[in-house]
Amino acid sequence: MAVYAIGDIHGCAREFEALLRHIAFNPQQDRLWLVGDLINRGPFPLEVIRLVRSMGDCVTVVMGNHELRALFGMAEATPPVNFLRHSAYLLEASDAQEIHGWIGTLPLIHHDETLGWSMVHAALSPLWSMHQAYSHARTLSHALIRPDTITPSMRYSLNILTKGRLCSRQGEFLWPGNHANVRGINPYRLPEEDASTPYHAWFEHRSWQAGERVIFGHWAMAGLIYRPPHCFGLDSGCVYGGKLTAMRLDDPAWPLFQVDCPTYIQLSGDG
Numbered sequence: 001m002a003v004y005a006i007g008d009i010h011g012c013a014r015e016f017e018a019l020l021r022h023i024a025f026n027p028q029q030d031r032l033w034l035v036g037d038l039i040n041r042g043p044f045p046l047e048v049i050r051l052v053r054s055m056g057d058c059v060t061v062v063m064g065n066h067e068l069r070a071l072f073g074m075a076e077a078t079p080p081v082n083f084l085r086h087s088a089y090l091l092e093a094s095d096a097q098e099i100h101g102w103i104g105t106l107p108l109i110h111h112d113e114t115l116g117w118s119m120v121h122a123a124l125s126p127l128w129s130m131h132q133a134y135s136h137a138r139t140l141s142h143a144l145i146r147p148d149t150i151t152p153s154m155r156y157s158l159n160i161l162t163k164g165r166l167c168s169r170q171g172e173f174l175w176p177g178n179h180a181n182v183r184g185i186n187p188y189r190l191p192e193e194d195a196s197t198p199y200h201a202w203f204e205h206r207s208w209q210a211g212e213r214v215i216f217g218h219w220a221m222a223g224l225i226y227r228p229p230h231c232f233g234l235d236s237g238c239v240y241g242g243k244l245t246a247m248r249l250d251d252p253a254w255p256l257f258q259v260d261c262p263t264y265i266q267l268s269g270d271g
């Protein structure tokens with residue numbers, strides 16, 4: 001049995017299938033972890049969802065910001081413009097209801113004690129222990145069914161898990177838009193090594209404990225992040241003409257497997 005994690009797929013169904021062939025993935029024996037953002041941006045998002053759902057129990061997916069927006073947007077009588085811009089095709093799908101129900105089952109963090117790995121779409125706060133992070137994720141998952149029960153502080157935690165990139169040591173995250181602009185920082189880029197900013201990649205500010213290992217995605221501009229033994233960012237920008245990356249989690253050498261992808265859309269520095 002092998003366990004693989006794969007980065008953000010964003011509708012790149014052909015490349016996802018090619019990567020599964022490249023690692024000779026066997027659904028009867030192997031397991032697959034997906035970091036979320038299966039949908040939007042790329043050419044075949046519905047195919048990706050349908051393929052992943054057809055694979056059944058051998059696949060574990062955590063919720064990305066694109067799935068989260070779809071979960072809320074699909075439930076609205078008048079869906080928000082930002083949802084429609086990226087995801088209007090979901091409303092037209094013959095299996096829209098099943099897809100919506102399935103998205104609602106996706107956890108915000110997946111942790112496998114035996115394997116010794118955790119997975120989150122974007123980030124963890126430096127203020128959380130791993131166990132606090134699991135607890136926040138569980139509470140939030142229950143609250144997603146009733147969005148009106150989500151308090152501002154819960155919303156902040158939800159944003160960290162699904163959209164976080166840069167933060168201060170005090171756990172203040174930098175969000176795109178005015179918040180980043182007033183500080184003169186590009187929230188999509190990794191700061192230069194010598195940059196005099198309190199905002200760094202979230203994983204730089206965590207005091208990692210022995211045995212903590214986290215897989216994440218969401219950061220195509222940073223590219224592949226390979227920081228053994230604690231953190232591995234697998235969003236290598238496939239939809240932007242980068243690569244789709246798999247990492248084998250149960251092999252102590254943590255080997256990487258990649259396929260090339262055409263440039264379906266341009267990656268711009270302002271997101």
Ligand SMILES: [Mn+2]
Nearest residue numbers: 037064065218
């Ligand atoms: Mn994302």
